[in-house]
Amino acid sequence: MSLLKPFSKLPGLNTANILLVESEEQLQQKLAEALVEETAVTVNVRLAKSLPLPMENEEHRPRIDLVVFIINLTSELSFQSAEASLKYLDPGYFLGKVCFTVTKARNASVPTERLDAVRKLAASLHCPLVFAEDQTPDGVTSAAERLLTILKVAAGLVPMATALYLSNLTRCTVPPDIDQPSFD
Amino acid sequence: MDESIKRTMQRLVRRIPNQLLKPTLDKWGRLTAAQKQSLDFTQPKWALTERLLALCEENEWTAKHIIELEMIYVIDNPNQGMWYAFQLMDPEDDAASVELAQFKEQFKSHLRELVKHVSVKIKKHTDEAVWIRIAWGDGFTRPNHLKPTYVVHHLQTPYVFVSSLTSKQKPLLSQALVLSTRYNVIKDANLSGRKLTAIRDLLMRQYQQVFPTKFPSPLTEKNETVSNPCIEKEQSGAAANRLQMACEAFGDGELPQLQSAVYKLETKFKDPTNKTMTEQEEPFKCVIKFASTNLLESLKQCATSGIASTPVTPLLSSIPLKGRNYFVITDNGPGPTTQMHTSQK
Numbered sequence: 254m255s256l257l258k259p260f261s262k263l264p265g266l267n268t269a270n271i272l273l274v275e276s277e278e279q280l281q282q283k284l285a286e287a288l289v290e291e292t293a294v295t296v297n298v299r300l301a302k303s304l305p306l307p308m309e310n311e312e313h314r315p316r317i318d319l320v321v322f323i324i325n326l327t328s329e330l331s332f333q334s335a336e337a338s339l340k341y342l343d344p345g346y347f348l349g350k351v352c353f354t355v356t357k358a359r360n361a362s363v364p365t366e367r368l369d370a371v372r373k374l375a376a377s378l379h380c381p382l383v384f385a386e387d388q389t390p391d392g393v394t395s396a397a398e399r400l401l402t403i404l405k406v407a408a409g410l411v412p413m414a415t416a417l418y419l420s421n422l423t424r425c426t427v428p429p430d431i432d433q434p435s436f437d
Numbered sequence: 438m439d440e441s442i443k444r445t446m447q448r449l450v451r452r453i454p455n456q457l458l459k460p461t462l463d464k465w466g467r468l469t470a471a472q473k474q475s476l477d478f479t480q481p482k483w484a485l486t487e488r489l490l491a492l493c494e495e496n497e498w499t500a501k502h503i504i505e506l507e508m509i510y511v512i513d514n515p516n517q518g519m520w521y522a523f524q525l526m527d528p529e530d531d532a533a534s535v536e537l538a539q540f541k542e543q544f545k546s547h548l549r550e551l552v553k554h555v556s557v558k559i560k561k562h563t564d565e566a567v568w569i570r571i572a573w574g575d576g577f578t579r580p581n582h583l584k585p586t587y588v589v590h591h592l593q594t595p596y597v598f599v600s601s602l603t604s605k606q607k608p609l610l611s612q613a614l615v616l617s618t619r620y621n622v623i624k625d626a627n628l629s630g631r632k633l634t635a636i637r638d639l640l641m642r643q644y645q646q647v648f649p650t651k652f653p654s655p656l657t658e659k660n661e662t663v664s665n666p667c668i669e670k671e672q673s674g675a676a677a678n679r680l681q682m683a684c685e686a687f688g689d690g691e692l693p694q695l696q697s698a699v700y701k702l703e704t705k706f707k708d709p710t711n712k713t714m715t716e717q718e719e720p721f722k723c724v725i726k727f728a729s730t731n732l733l734e735s736l737k738q739c740a741t742s743g744i745a746s747t748p749v750t751p752l753l754s755s756i757p758l759k760g761r762n763y764f765v766i767t768d769n770g771p772g773p774t775t776q777m778h779t780s781q782k
Contacts, residue, residue: 296667310671
């Protein structure tokens with residue numbers, strides 16, 4: 254079992270590498286296609302169902318600058334899989350190089366507790382939480398744009414900004430009354 | 438004209454959708470060219486029905502003609518209603534040499550011996566299937582043409598497909614079938630579905646199957662799509678392996694469309710954390726039903742995407758393997774049952 258480390262390899266020139274982790278492999282591919290459209294920097298996308306990543310790819314895997322966990326809110330399995338995968342990340346990643354993306358949050362069959370659980374998880378790890386629409390091409394592109402912004406910073410391509418600095422501004426916070434019953 | 442003929446005709450025309458009415462009538466070939474011209478297919482259904490009833494009177498069609506029309510429609514559109522599969526067992530020595538004329542004659546005479554008022558019509562379809570339409574009556578009433586039973590049998594195969602059969606008629610039909618096909622036993626094949634073609638393909642294994650192999654399969658080459666060099670899958674080996682396993686269990690290409698699978702559990706409750714339930718002597722009875730428009734395709738998808746564990750549990754893979762979609766599961770008991778696996782899926 255190998256931990257994925259953020260600084261074990263040298264960065265490439267003008268490249269940013271992103272790892273998308275999604276247990277259901279639905280949004281992953283579409284998002285990857287939207288991400289590589291970017292022309293200013295070379296974006297390499299690695300797709301995985303869960304962590305740990307297989308050992309045999311270790312050699313030619315580039316340095317991963319940002320890890321994105323995609324969670325489908327309609328499925329408990331998706332959340333559990335993401336939670337289990339977190340163990341295989343080096344703590345260094347949690348200084349701004351991990352991001353959670355939630356899909357299908359508008360679906361009526363989503364229990365509210367699950368969204369709260371995801372928010373608590375993201376907040377406890379000091380990670381940003383991005384909501385994405387996976388049904389329309391527009392939704393996928395806008396999700397890709399938001400991830401690109403974070404990715405560029407995490408890869409060190411934006412002068413004067415670091416991942417840790419950005420994450421202080423974008424990290425998910427949980428309102429203090431989340432566990433209180435609401436009276437509306 | 439007989440009232441019952443009129444009703445049957447009315448009912449039949451109502452069943453046939455507008456766009457199929459013309460081809461079906463053409464195929465029937467009982468209308469003269471002039472009569473065909475006079476029918477206006479853009480008219481609403483009730484007006485057409487009125488016109489056809491008038492023609493019915495004019496041409497003096499009898500029940501026989503109407504049955505012909507109905508059979509043409511049903512044979513061309515077999516994927517309606519519920520179809521149940523039955524299997525013939527223990528063939529006699531001459532079972533393999535039963536031919537159509539002999540079967541027809543035998544079936545009719547055997548059924549007539551059992552029921553006095555029954556109307557049987559047998560037709561051979563182009564794909565070697567023998568279609569039998571039975572309108573049942575009893576000792577006092579004439580055959581009811583409004584609720585016929587359809588039976589489809591492929592000669593020289595041990596399978597029979599039946600739709601709309603009541604439990605009262607089942608023993609009669611079974612006996613006539615067993616005697617005329619020269620078999621000894623007929624039993625329920627535990628397979629049913631809305632599509633006759635699908636359950637036939639499943640039982641006769643007429644779908645694309647994949648066999649286990651230890652050599653690299655051609656599947657990897659087949660699914661290779663031109664993808665961006667910047668996108669790479671980390672676990673592609675595992676995904677290909679899952680796809681291979683799923684195809685081995687459920688077959689490749691287009692799968693027969695089944696609508697449901699039912700598992701009746703008669704097993705003891707097993708859960709180490711719940712002591713009161715586990716200690717009960719009585720089996721914990723429950724029924725699990727999977728339903729989908731294309732069940733096998735959905736199950737295959739579950740296995741390829743990793744939602745269901747691979748290798749596919751024998752409970753799911755025995756649907757295509759054994760060709761049945763109704764299972765009774767007991768705790769290692771005797772009988773035609775599958776072993777218990779509650780932990781998976």
